Amino acid sequence: MKTADALIKIFRSTNPNDLIILSDGKISTEALYLNESQNHFYMLGSMGQASMIGLGVAIGRPDRRCIVIEGDGNLLMNPASMIVVGQCKPKNLFHIIIDNGVYETTGSQETITWNMTSIAKQCGYNSIDEIDLKKDTENLNVYFDKIGPIFLRIKVEPGSLPNVPSFNKAPLKIIEDFKNQL
Amino acid sequence: MNDNGKKKLITSKHYYDFLLKSGIKFVSGVPCSTVNKLLHYLHASDEIRYIPAPREDIAISLSFGYGMSTGELPLVIMQNSGIGTSLDAIMTEPLLYKVPILMLITWRGFYKKGLNEIGDEPQHWLWGDVTKLILESIGIKCFILDSVNQYETTKRAIEYSKTSRKPSALLLKRNESIYEDR
Numbered sequence: 355m356k357t358a359d360a361l362i363k364i365f366r367s368t369n370p371n372d373l374i375i376l377s378d379g380k381i382s383t384e385a386l387y388l389n390e391s392q393n394h395f396y397m398l399g400s401m402g403q404a405s406m407i408g409l410g411v412a413i414g415r416p417d418r419r420c421i422v423i424e425g426d427g428n429l430l431m432n433p434a435s436m437i438v439v440g441q442c443k444p445k446n447l448f449h450i451i452i453d454n455g456v457y458e459t460t461g462s463q464e465t466i467t468w469n470m471t472s473i474a475k476q477c478g479y480n481s482i483d484e485i486d487l488k489k490d491t492e493n494l495n496v497y498f499d500k501i502g503p504i505f506l507r508i509k510v511e512p513g514s515l516p517n518v519p520s521f522n523k524a525p526l527k528i529i530e531d532f533k534n535q536l
Numbered sequence: 537m538n539d540n541g542k543k544k545l546i547t548s549k550h551y552y553d554f555l556l557k558s559g560i561k562f563v564s565g566v567p568c569s570t571v572n573k574l575l576h577y578l579h580a581s582d583e584i585r586y587i588p589a590p591r592e593d594i595a596i597s598l599s600f601g602y603g604m605s606t607g608e609l610p611l612v613i614m615q616n617s618g619i620g621t622s623l624d625a626i627m628t629e630p631l632l633y634k635v636p637i638l639m640l641i642t643w644r645g646f647y648k649k650g651l652n653e654i655g656d657e658p659q660h661w662l663w664g665d666v667t668k669l670i671l672e673s674i675g676i677k678c679f680i681l682d683s684v685n686q687y688e689t690t691k692r693a694i695e696y697s698k699t700s701r702k703p704s705a706l707l708l709k710r711n712e713s714i715y716e717d718r
Contacts, residue, residue, distance in 0.1 A: 410601020438598075
């Protein structure tokens with residue numbers, strides 16, 4: 355069970371009415387390949403800022419669920435983001451960490467291992483869960499039915515999909531599509 | 537409009553009211569003493585949502601997310617040293633996706649204590665020298681906020697950002713503050 359499996363599982367539990375923010379690197383690249391969608395905002399840089407962009411979106415559109423998907427390396431770059439989410443407490447924000455323990459995009463260098471879940475508790479998320487995709491086969495609907503802000507750590511193994519073309523959606527097309535479905 | 541070109545200081549409350557009237561509903565930033573009172577008004581406001589950010593790149597990202605989901609123009613407030621912290625976010629969020637953001641940046645170190653009669657301490661000097669250069673080098677238009685035409689200058693920056701879909705920077709020199717009650 356790898357990042358792509360987690361993405362597939364998340365996309366099965368979400369719908370076109372959700373606003374989904376995908377972090378830069380392999381997460382955006384694989385998400386685009388697996389399931390390109392207008393309501394998916396693909397980040398192309400600004401590592402560590404996915405949940406902060408998502409929080410801005412969640413505040414701007416309180417009528418829609420905002421789902422942030424980033425890797426453990428992304429969160430490691432900006433753990434202060436968890437404090438800001440906990441302060442603002444948006445009911446419609448779902449913060450998902452796909453934790454494979456490596457920087458997949460740059461060649462699987464190990465990340466620092468840390469107890470992000472216990473820090474999320476300190477920061478004031480409304481609900482904090484951790485699942486291991488290898489063992490837990492249930493669908494994710496139960497987490498998306500909760501009241502936010504939600505922190506969900508999904509543990510997966512390192513590794514990416516073979517033969518995925520490099521990211522090929524232009525930034526202005528990404529933003530145009532995203533705005534059109536608002 | 538002050539037609540004789542003379543200095544006309546305003547209170548922070550006047551500027552706050554002006555921002556509100558100009559349609560600013562979302563502000564995020566990191567404090568600078570130059571805008572101390574203005575930040576207090578924003579904190580206390582029921583009409584403008586102000587989110588204090590731990591870092592300037594977070595303020596950019598929150599505003600970017602809010603702006604792209606609402607179509608409104610958000611405001612980021614920071615000291616010029618925050619340009620260093622937020623440069624990657626500025627370049628790969630509002631500049632890359634063409635989402636307008638208004639920035640109010642305090643220009644510390646323009647005047648240098650010891651070299652000029654008035655001025656800032658040495659830690660601000662290098663930033664004072666490169667503030668406008670760095671912003672302009674990445675394509676951000678700068679508007680110098682002085683005590684003669686503070687409202688007109690702000691209006692021009694807002695108009696520029698909205699029509700060009702680019703960030704713009706209002707630069708406020710500490711020793712030429714437009715606020716009598718800073």
